[in-house]
Amino acid sequence: MPVDQGLAELSDNLLFVATLCYVVAMLGYAAEFAFGRRAPRTATALPPIAGGSVDTLPAGVGSGELSGRRTSRRSWAGGVGRASVAVTVLGWGLHVGSVVTRGLSVDRVPWGNMYEYSSVLALAAVSTFLFLLTRQPIRYLGALVMLPVVVQLGIASTALYAPAKPLIPALNSYWLKIHTSAAVLSSGIFMFAFAATVLYLVKDRSERRTGGSSRGALGHLPAAAAIDRVAYRTTAFAFPIWTFAVIAGAIWAGEAWGKYWQWDPKETWAFITWVVYAGYLHARATAGWKGRRAAIVGVVGFVALMFCYYGVNIWIPGLHSYADI
Amino acid sequence: MSEPTLTERADAADVALASGRLSTAESVRGDVDSTVGVRPPGVPLLRRGWRQLTSMSTALVLLFLLALAAVPGSLLPQRTALNPVPVSSYYAEHPSLAPILDRMGLFDVYSSLWFYTIYGLLAVSLVGCLTPRLRLHAKAMRARPPAPPRNLSRLPVSTSFTVDAPPTEVAAAAHRLLRRGRWRTDRRTADEGASVAAEKGYLRESGNLLFHVALLGLLAAVAYGSLYSYRGQFSVIEGRGFTNAAPLYDIMPTGGQRLSADDLVPFTIALDDFRASYFDNGQPTDFHALVRWAPRVGEPERTRDIRVNHPLAVGGAKVYLMGHGFAPRFVVKDKGGKVVYDDYRIFLPQEGTNEVGVGVLKVPNGVRPQVGMEAAIFPTLTIDRTEGFFYSSSPEPKRPGLSYRIYQGDLRLGVSAQNDFSLDKRGLLPVKDGTLLPGETVTLDNGTTVTFAELREYAVFQTTRDPGARPALVASVCALAGLVASLFVRRRRVWVRATGTGGGTVVSVGGLARHDPDSFRPEFDDLAADLRRALGAAADRPTDPPQQHRTEE
Numbered sequence: 001m002p003v004d005q006g007l008a009e010l011s012d013n014l015l016f017v018a019t020l021c022y023v024v025a026m027l028g029y030a031a032e033f034a035f036g037r038r039a040p041r042t043a044t045a046l047p048p049i050a051g052g053s054v055d056t057l058p059a060g061v062g063s064g065e066l067s068g069r070r071t072s073r074r075s076w077a078g079g080v081g082r083a084s085v086a087v088t089v090l091g092w093g094l095h096v097g098s099v100v101t102r103g104l105s106v107d108r109v110p111w112g113n114m115y116e117y118s119s120v121l122a123l124a125a126v127s128t129f130l131f132l133l134t135r136q137p138i139r140y141l142g143a144l145v146m147l148p149v150v151v152q153l154g155i156a157s158t159a160l161y162a163p164a165k166p167l168i169p170a171l172n173s174y175w176l177k178i179h180t181s182a183a184v185l186s187s188g189i190f191m192f193a194f195a196a197t198v199l200y201l202v203k204d205r206s207e208r209r210t211g212g213s214s215r216g217a218l219g220h221l222p223a224a225a226a227i228d229r230v231a232y233r234t235t236a237f238a239f240p241i242w243t244f245a246v247i248a249g250a251i252w253a254g255e256a257w258g259k260y261w262q263w264d265p266k267e268t269w270a271f272i273t274w275v276v277y278a279g280y281l282h283a284r285a286t287a288g289w290k291g292r293r294a295a296i297v298g299v300v301g302f303v304a305l306m307f308c309y310y311g312v313n314i315w316i317p318g319l320h321s322y323a324d325i
Numbered sequence: 326m327s328e329p330t331l332t333e334r335a336d337a338a339d340v341a342l343a344s345g346r347l348s349t350a351e352s353v354r355g356d357v358d359s360t361v362g363v364r365p366p367g368v369p370l371l372r373r374g375w376r377q378l379t380s381m382s383t384a385l386v387l388l389f390l391l392a393l394a395a396v397p398g399s400l401l402p403q404r405t406a407l408n409p410v411p412v413s414s415y416y417a418e419h420p421s422l423a424p425i426l427d428r429m430g431l432f433d434v435y436s437s438l439w440f441y442t443i444y445g446l447l448a449v450s451l452v453g454c455l456t457p458r459l460r461l462h463a464k465a466m467r468a469r470p471p472a473p474p475r476n477l478s479r480l481p482v483s484t485s486f487t488v489d490a491p492p493t494e495v496a497a498a499a500h501r502l503l504r505r506g507r508w509r510t511d512r513r514t515a516d517e518g519a520s521v522a523a524e525k526g527y528l529r530e531s532g533n534l535l536f537h538v539a540l541l542g543l544l545a546a547v548a549y550g551s552l553y554s555y556r557g558q559f560s561v562i563e564g565r566g567f568t569n570a571a572p573l574y575d576i577m578p579t580g581g582q583r584l585s586a587d588d589l590v591p592f593t594i595a596l597d598d599f600r601a602s603y604f605d606n607g608q609p610t611d612f613h614a615l616v617r618w619a620p621r622v623g624e625p626e627r628t629r630d631i632r633v634n635h636p637l638a639v640g641g642a643k644v645y646l647m648g649h650g651f652a653p654r655f656v657v658k659d660k661g662g663k664v665v666y667d668d669y670r671i672f673l674p675q676e677g678t679n680e681v682g683v684g685v686l687k688v689p690n691g692v693r694p695q696v697g698m699e700a701a702i703f704p705t706l707t708i709d710r711t712e713g714f715f716y717s718s719s720p721e722p723k724r725p726g727l728s729y730r731i732y733q734g735d736l737r738l739g740v741s742a743q744n745d746f747s748l749d750k751r752g753l754l755p756v757k758d759g760t761l762l763p764g765e766t767v768t769l770d771n772g773t774t775v776t777f778a779e780l781r782e783y784a785v786f787q788t789t790r791d792p793g794a795r796p797a798l799v800a801s802v803c804a805l806a807g808l809v810a811s812l813f814v815r816r817r818r819v820w821v822r823a824t825g826t827g828g829g830t831v832v833s834v835g836g837l838a839r840h841d842p843d844s845f846r847p848e849f850d851d852l853a854a855d856l857r858r859a860l861g862a863a864a865d866r867p868t869d870p871p872q873q874h875r876t877e878e
């Protein structure tokens with residue numbers, strides 16, 4: 001089946017522009033974070049009444065009445081923040097266009113090699129961010145979410161770039177499509193959760209140091225516990241999807257190779273990732289582990305996930321004909 | 326996710342009481358919490374060891390150990406793979422290091438003693454942790470929802486209003502309403518009034534228990550499979566057949582310790598046609614092996630198209646299409662024209678060459694001296710005129726050709742170790758080389774002739790049987806279902822108390838959410854509003870605005 005070169009080229013170009021949008025948005029979020037004004041005092045002193053709610057906590061920029069100068073600075077920074085969201089949405093639209101045209105150009109699911117997979121993974125992370133943004137004020141996570149997204153897309157378009165090509169027969173399977181879709185979706189959500197986890201750790205440290213109310217740019221952030229809840233909820237959402245991806249992968253392996261599990265490096269690292277994230281969820285309910293230690297486990301989980309993807313495909317040859325960089 | 330303390334203030338002891346047993350996990354959660362009833366005297370050390378082993382933090386440490394233990398297996402070659410060559414080549418490359426790693430079990434990580442130890446300890450820890458939790462949960466499922474705390478307004482969410490209906494009627498209405506909302510309810514009457522206690526979300530704990538029990542089941546299924554599974558590879562040339570018996574395999578069936586020859590499913594399979602299709606650039610699109618097969622010798626045959634990812638299932642075993650190649654047929658005659666050899670030879674495809682296959686022919690009998698041949702089969706034989714070498718310009722057999730070198734002498738069969746794909750050339754002399762097209766013959770000096778009679782394709786199949794696979798799948802699906810319930814079902818309690826006073830009946834409603842209290846608030850408000858409407862209370866005068874206290878998620 002021939003490849004539609006025109007569409008494939010369009011896809012590459014769209015991805016390039018989308019990446020630029022993300023870079024701009026990332027800088028915008030970072031500027032808002034650095035120059036935005038302090039959240040109202042109640043932001044961190046709120047817990048007795050509304051501590052249970054993420055929604056009631058102000059995001060990076062809250063409302064409040066302070067001196068005129070500060071107000072103008074706030075609206076300036078807040079405007080940058082809102083503009084960054086708009087640019088993110090624009091980038092997201094182009095990104096969706098890129099993935100769709102790529103799929104159309106080869107007439108198959110557009111995650112058949114590392115280049116495509118990276119792009120879709122980044123798309124899943126951005127989608128998670130934008131989706132949650134419609135329900136919770138989590139703009140403060142913008143810069144930290146965009147950073148791995150941009151890095152991912154940068155690597156994808158350079159080192160991992162692969163021209164559009166049809167799939168080899170072993171990869172052309174129903175279960176494989178299900179497996180990779182679930183894997184890429186959960187990875188994207190994990191990527192978002194990772195950003196929140198890191199921010200939680202930073203904020204938690206500063207709260208510990210200052211005895212509750214962080215100063216400087218960190219003071220703009222909601223309480224560590226609220227950030228932790230965002231991290232937990234997204235991880236807990238991604239975990240069953242990852243579990244499903246591993247099961248679907250095992251079913252596919254059973255169909256393709258006659259053995260559902262043979263400890264090839266990809267499977268091994270998917271397993272390690274699963275175990276570490278299970279450890280994270282388990283740790284959050286274990287005395288002496290919740291909070292910072294659990295969050296560190298979550299970070300390790302993401303490192304394992306990235307190794308499962310980059311490390312295994314690039315450094316370890318295995319049965320997965322996926323290492324088709 | 327539940328966390329242990331619901332209340333932070335001591336004055337809420339009442340609430341703490343009311344929220345008791347929201348999760349059986351509570352009683353087994355802490356490292357020092359007692360898991361099971363009374364401690365029998367005499368074995369404190371054992372007891373403590375057991376409690377330590379079945380604690381959640383031990384489970385956590387074991388989980389991390391399991392993850393860590395799996396790492397080396399992904400970095401070093403493993404014998405568990407069907408192909409044992411990487412381990413021997415690792416030996417060749419690291420002659421001093423390899424034996425040490427081998428002694429530590431690092432080439433068999435996933436069947437090594439230490440891996441089994443961690444896995445076994447986890448299983449024991451799971452059993453120890455689950456037994457008391459299952460018992461507690463079973464009890465909790467049968468128990469009545471706990472009585473309302475004295476002061477409902479101390480609960481995280483509460484409201485109250487006054488109606489004209491008598492307390493028992495209020496309780497009956499609340500009961501009906503809650504039942505309709507699929508709450509488990511319990512009605513009580515007392516001197517001063519009536520109350521209803523309701524609870525929801527037991528499925529969360531059930532799900533959590535199902536998840537952990539299913540993990541145990543998965544461990545068991547994997548262990549069972551590793552004892553009774555097998556796997557082997559065989560090749561079938563077009564027009565020929567295969568009977569499932571150990572000596573006929575190219576790669577002998579390997580499997581669990583409990584496997585005997587009788588365990589092989591006795592099927593037969595014959596390959597009628599093998600078809601490969603390719604894109605113009607030589608990339609394969611699909612492979613089809615059209616076969617006739619029967620579950621055992623003598624039974625009527627059926628036809629089937631076996632493709633990659635579409636195995637044939639025969640009596641508990643599965644037959645997979647793993648690869649393919651070319652098998653030229655050679656006819657060798659002595660100088661008198663008597664046929665001394667007539668058979669197909671399997672040639673092994675070389676990677677990245679458009680399916681060029683290499684192989685050998687050995688003719689030990691009927692001609693003196695013995696004849697050996699090394700050859701390469703080119704599906705589309707093409708000659709590079711400038712460089713003077715052969716290659717295949719396509720993977721499809723459009724213009725097949727054979728390039729050969731023939732030897733004469735002593736094949737040293739039975740003298741030296743050799744396989745079907747190599748010649749021991751120590752006793753042989755090269756006598757002739759060149760190319761042959763199908764039907765062409767080469768004649769040697771002593772009158773012996775070698776004919777490349779025909780070209781066929783062969784398919785490589787793998788048979789596997791793993792009786793643990795289906796149980797493992799069932800366990801995984803249960804684990805997933807349990808996990809989803811455990812992570813997303815929310816546990817809530819609601820109490821309604823109706824107290825008769827001079828001016829009517831005061832209805833107070835209170836609620837407690839163990840998980841996700843944010844989403845509980847609107848839920849609770851709806852419930853209270855429904856109740857009010859059901860009782861015909863004027864929605865005008867709530868005696869108390871809804872109150873919200875801090876709760877842990």
Ligand code: HEM
Nearest residue numbers: 278281282285327350379380381384450451454533540811
């Ligand atoms: C094979 C090893 C294990 C794995 C992969 C595992 C994984 C998990 C996961 C992913 C959760 C979070 C799901 C949820 O919130 O309901 C969880 C919760 C839990 N696990 Fe495990 N676990 C394992 C072994 C154990 C053992 C041995 C115990 C007993 C000591 C245990 C006790 C619990 C409890 C009590 C919870 C519920 C916490 C709560 O939400 O109240 N687990 N586990």
